[in-house]
Amino acid sequence: MKRSANRADISRKTGISTTRLSRLxxxxxxxxxxxxxxxxxxxxxxxxxxxxxELFNNLKLEEL
Known part of the structure; x- marks a missing residue:
């Protein structure tokens, strides 16, 4: 899943700074x-x- 998004728009909607978004x-x-x-x-x-x-699909529970 890939989406293009404007960081300034996401920042405005979420309250997360553009600096933080760039760092992420x-x-x-x-x-x-x-x-x-x-x-x-x-x-x-x-x-x-x-x-x-999508982000965490590689995580699996350990088998006992």
Whole structure:
């Protein structure tokens, strides 16, 4: 799932600074918070659950 979005528009809609949005895009260890993920998904008209599935599809439970 790839979408192009204007950072200034997302910032205005979410209250997340454009600096923070840029950091989330360029720095892999920037620790995206759940509330930020939710707000960004809403701002770009995507289901937040679908975003989580896409981002975290590599996570699996350990077998016992």
């Amino acid at each position: 895009v360029t720095e892999p260890n920037s620790n995206l918070r759940a509330d930020e993920l939710y707000l960004i998904a809403l701002a770009i008209n995507v289901d937040p659950c679908e975003v989580q599935k």
